[in-house]
Amino acid sequence: xxxxxxxxxxxxxxxxDVIIPARYLNTSDPRELAAHCMEDIDKSFHAKIAPGDIxxxxxxxxxxxxxxxxxxxxxxSGISLVIAKSFARIFYRNAINIxxxxxxxxxxxxxxxxxxxxxxxxxxxxxxxVTTGQTFKTEPFPAFxxxxxxxxxxxxxxxxxxxx
Amino acid sequence: xxxxxxxxxxxxxxxxxRVEAGQLILCKLDRxxxxxxxxxxxxxxxxxxxxxxxxDPDRVTLIMDHFVPNKDIKAAQQCKCCRDFANEQELESFFxxxxxxxxxxxxxxxxxxxTGDVAIGADSHTCTYGALGAFSTGVGSTDMAxxxxxxxxxxxxxxxxxxxxxxxxxxxxxxxxxxxxIIGMIGVDGARYKSMEFTxxxxxxxxxxxxxxxxxMAIEAGAKNGxxxxxxxxxxxxxxxxxRELRIFKADEDAVYDATYEIDLSExxxxxxxxxxxxxxxxxxxxxxxxxxxxxxxxxxxxxxxxMAEADEILKGRKVARNVRAIIIPATQDIYLKCxxxxxxxxxxxxxxxxxxxxxxxxLGGYMxxxxxxxxxxxxxxxxxVGRMGHVDSEVYLASPATAAASAVLxxxxxxxxxxK
Numbered sequence: 001x002x003x004x005x006x007x008x009x010x011x012x013x014x015x016x017d018v019i020i021p022a023r024y025l026n027t028s029d030p031r032e033l034a035a036h037c038m039e040d041i042d043k044s045f046h047a048k049i050a051p052g053d054i055x056x057x058x059x060x061x062x063x064x065x066x067x068x069x070x071x072x073x074x075x076x077s078g079i080s081l082v083i084a085k086s087f088a089r090i091f092y093r094n095a096i097n098i099x100x101x102x103x104x105x106x107x108x109x110x111x112x113x114x115x116x117x118x119x120x121x122x123x124x125x126x127x128x129x130v131t132t133g134q135t136f137k138t139e140p141f142p143a144f145x146x147x148x149x150x151x152x153x154x155x156x157x158x159x160x161x162x163x164x
Numbered sequence: 165x166x167x168x169x170x171x172x173x174x175x176x177x178x179x180x181x182r183v184e185a186g187q188l189i190l191c192k193l194d195r196x197x198x199x200x201x202x203x204x205x206x207x208x209x210x211x212x213x214x215x216x217x218x219x220d221p222d223r224v225t226l227i228m229d230h231f232v233p234n235k236d237i238k239a240a241q242q243c244k245c246c247r248d249f250a251n252e253q254e255l256e257s258f259f260x261x262x263x264x265x266x267x268x269x270x271x272x273x274x275x276x277x278x279t280g281d282v283a284i285g286a287d288s289h290t291c292t293y294g295a296l297g298a299f300s301t302g303v304g305s306t307d308m309a310x311x312x313x314x315x316x317x318x319x320x321x322x323x324x325x326x327x328x329x330x331x332x333x334x335x336x337x338x339x340x341x342x343x344x345x346i347i348g349m350i351g352v353d354g355a356r357y358k359s360m361e362f363t364x365x366x367x368x369x370x371x372x373x374x375x376x377x378x379x380x381m382a383i384e385a386g387a388k389n390g391x392x393x394x395x396x397x398x399x400x401x402x403x404x405x406x407x408r409e410l411r412i413f414k415a416d417e418d419a420v421y422d423a424t425y426e427i428d429l430s431e432x433x434x435x436x437x438x439x440x441x442x443x444x445x446x447x448x449x450x451x452x453x454x455x456x457x458x459x460x461x462x463x464x465x466x467x468x469x470x471x472m473a474e475a476d477e478i479l480k481g482r483k484v485a486r487n488v489r490a491i492i493i494p495a496t497q498d499i500y501l502k503c504x505x506x507x508x509x510x511x512x513x514x515x516x517x518x519x520x521x522x523x524x525x526x527x528l529g530g531y532m533x534x535x536x537x538x539x540x541x542x543x544x545x546x547x548x549x550v551g552r553m554g555h556v557d558s559e560v561y562l563a564s565p566a567t568a569a570a571s572a573v574l575x576x577x578x579x580x581x582x583x584x585k
Contacts, residue, residue, distance in 0.1 A: 013352055013441060017549040022528035026231060026238035028205045040551040060353040060386060064547060065528070066288040068205055068304035089357050089388055090288055094304035144188040144318070154306045158213050163190065163318065 001101060001122045001149075003081040005053035009114040010041065012058035016070040016091065019062065025069060033069050034076035051078035054118045056109055058084065062091025068098060075100040081120055083127065085109045096145055099153035103127070108136035166416035168324040169391055170359040173299040173413050177282040185323035194281035194408075195300075196311035197225035199267055199524075200232060202286035204245045205305035210312055218253050219315035225257040225276055226250050227267040230524045232260075235531040265496025265522045268292040268380060268464035272405060273496055279394055279402055280411025284308065284317050289464050289546065291382045294391035295375035297398050297412065301389045322388045324359035325350075326421040329366025331430035336580040338474065339374030340466055340544065340564035343381040344435040346427070348445030356386030358422060361415065363393045366429040372401045373470035380465045381546050384442040434579045436542075437562035440550045448567065448579035458541040459490045459572040460553075461565050462520075463527045466544035467495025469502050471565040476508040478569035478583050484516035485575030491533045493520045517572070529553045535560075542571040 018041040020033055027033065038045035055074065061084035062070060071094050074082065082095065085106040095102045101122060108127045112118055117130035120138075127136040141149060144163075151157035165182055167175065175183040177191040198206050203226050210218075218224050226246050231239035243260070250258035257276060264270065268289050277283045281298040284290065288302035303317065311317050327346065333339075347354070360382045362375075370378070375392050382390030392398070394412045402410055433447035461467075461475045472494055484490045492512050494500040500522065503509050512519050526533030527545040535541055535554030540561065543553065548560035563571070566580035573583055 015547075015549045017528070017547065017552050021551055022201075022530055025201045025528075025530075026236060026242060028208065028242075040556045060356065063352060063386065064288065064549060066202065066286055066290075066302040066304050068202070068286075068306060071304075072205075086353065086356065088353070088386060090302055090304060090383075093307065097304060097306035097310075142188055154310055155209050155213050158310055158313065 003052070003054060003101060003120045005080055005118060006050065007054050007056050007112050007114055007116045007118050008045070008048050009056040009112065010058065013060045013063055014041065014057050015064035016062055016067050017064055019070040020067065020073040025067060028069060030072050030076035033073040037073040037077045046077070049078060052080045053078065054120070055079045055082045056112050057082060058109060059086050061087050063088035066090045068094045071095045071098050071100045083108050083112070096148055097154040099149070103138050105136050105138045166418045166420065168359060168419045168421070169361055169393065169413055169415040170299050170324060170389055171321055172415070173280060173282060174319060174321055176413070183321045185321055187321045188318060189321060190316050190318050191282050193223065193284055193311050193315055193317055195223055195225060195277045195283035196308060197227060197267065197271065198286040198305070198308045199230050200228040200239070200243050200246055201230045202305045202308065204242045206286055206308040206312065207245060207249045209306050209309035213309060213313055215313040218312045221253055221255050223315065224255055224312050225271065226255060227259040227270060228261065228264050229266050229522065231530050232264065232523060233521070263497065266464045266467055266524055269467055269495035269499065272296060272376065273498060275405040275407040278406040278408050278410055279398060280413055284311055288383045289380050291387065291389045292376055292380040292464065294379040294382065294389050295372060296402065297392060297394035299389055299391065302383060322357055322359045323422050324361050325355050326424040327360060327362045328364040328424060328426045329362060329429055330364055330426065331366050331428045332369045333429045333432065336566050337432050337434055338564045338566065339370060339377035341432050341435045342429065343378045344437050344442065344445050344562060345432055347381065347385050347442045348435065350385055352384060352441050352443045353386040355382065358387055360385065360387045360390040362390065366427070367392055368395050368397065369429070371470060372397055373468040376468065377465055384546055434564060434567050436567060436577060437548055439548050439559040439561070442548060442562060451577050454540065454577040456488060456542050456571055456576060457539040458533060458535065459488060459568050460526050460533055460541060460543040460545060461568050462493025462495060463524065463545040464495065465546045466565050467493055467499065469499050471544065472499065472503050472508050474565040475569040476511050478566060478573060478580055479515040479517065480511040482515055482573050482583070484572045488572055488575050490517040490572040491520060491526060492517045493523060495522055497522065526553060542568045542577055544568050
């Protein structure tokens with residue numbers, strides 16, 4: 001899987017309440033959720049990003065509630081990949097289950113600055129900061145999780161009889 | 165290879181003799197549940213998967229607790245979606261207005277999760293039932309859908325951190341102060357992906373409500389689950405509540421832990437987490453004058469009868485300070501009734517509080533107590549993130565029911581000791 005886009009960057013402990021505030025949880029429509037994505041942490045989020053852009057976070061990205069609305073809102077906003085130093089566990093499995101590409105890479109999350117052009121080849125395990133020319137290696141997912149991602153999420157994996 | 169308590173429960177549910185940290189396994193589930201926010205997404209995914217019937221309707225529970233009685237038309241639509249699904253699937257354990265309570269208080273009370281179970285819930289505070297000696301963890305809606313369809317979930321087997329508790333809690337200090345102290349000590353990602361296992365003579369001295377509060381907030385340290393060793397307190401609780409046979413698992417003597425912490429409960433002080441992370445903890449002794457606008461006593465963390473009794477001890481015969489709104493929410497219908505019978509509801513109303521039907525409403529800024537710009541709330545809930553209870557420039561201070569009630573009376577963050585002296 002390959003992703004290319006401009007980086008938009010946030011700090012540590014970005015929680016699901018700021019990714020999608022609970023006042024909007026009276027709907028599960030991805031477009032409506034996307035419209036409010038990140039608004040409590042960055043009102044200019046939508047003005048900054050274009051389809052395919054890459055979200056960069058710090059430690060414990062996605063901590064807090066189990067709301068799947070959070071990765072859904074990010075995905076529906078057009079973000080193609082989330083790179084973080086580390087992910088909170090429920091967000092991590094939700095992202096995999098809904099087919100939002102994510103990768104833990106502390107060095108990349110540290111070095112990449114907002115606005116940098118970034119490419120990622122998750123199969124090869126390489127992230128490149130095109131703006132600086134730096135490259136970063138990522139750990140491949142275990143085969144079990146790779147199968148879910150390749151199928152396009154847990155629903156598709158279940159339909160295809162890959163797990164269950 | 166020896167195993168932790170959580171690993172033993174997972175191994176038994178995966179049909180494996182042993183598991184080790186990091187291993188990916190598929191487990192049979194004893195309970196799958198969701199609420200009015202997460203279930204509609206799960207139901208949509210369940211249908212997308214092409215399933216018609218849940219694997220076992222007796223193991224699926226839907227609880228309408230976040231935005232009910234419906235706060236608006238969209239919330240009503242979400243509940244209707246759940247209600248239609250419950251009827252179509254003939255789910256016995258569907259809890260609607262009138263029967264419902266806050267899910268993590270209701271599920272142990274109803275005996276829907278029991279000692280030794282593996283349970284998932286599409287709500288992050290599902291880790292609460294570790295207090296019963298069960299493995300329970302929060303998941304998203306797609307995991308819930310998969311669980312309903314197959315009766316199973318995938319897990320990465322966690323390693324664990326061990327907390328050896330000694331001593332006993334002093335007066336005016338509760339399970340909430342203990343878990344806030346721990347989160348302050350290890351941080352909001354201090355137990356990320358791991359189990360938090362509680363043991364030792366101090367753990368045995370804790371009441372079941374205190375254990376439920378401690379496990380409820382394991383997620384606020386990033387943990388996969390929190391769990392208490394099974395003892396007489398567990399068995400006495402389950403004798404009253406369990407509807408199924410218990411399975412008792414114990415960590416191996418030589419189980420390996422990533423870290424071990426010893427905590428003397430008798431040294432703990434009432435503790436408050438300042439905005440905007442649960443790890444920003446201070447003991448009441450270090451807090452200067454912090455004036456407040458609102459107090460909330462309730463939620464899945466502290467809406468149990470014991471919590472209400474601790475609030476009542478402070479509020480009975482006293483008045484809530486001018487300019488403070490105090491909102492009290494017993495977590496289930498049964499707790500509400502017990503509060504009524506004990507005279508607490510009268511005490512609360514006479515003190516100037518409002519008492520609400522069970523709802524998660526204010527905790528997540530849904531309704532029933534939204535904060536305005538610049539307002540401060542002392543709350544017995546579990547999160548104090550930016551904008552959690554309302555305006556993005558409002559502030560939430562997390563505390564125990566006793567501290568919250570004392571703060572309501574004095575109009576500033578204060579300890580119960582100050583009121584009771």
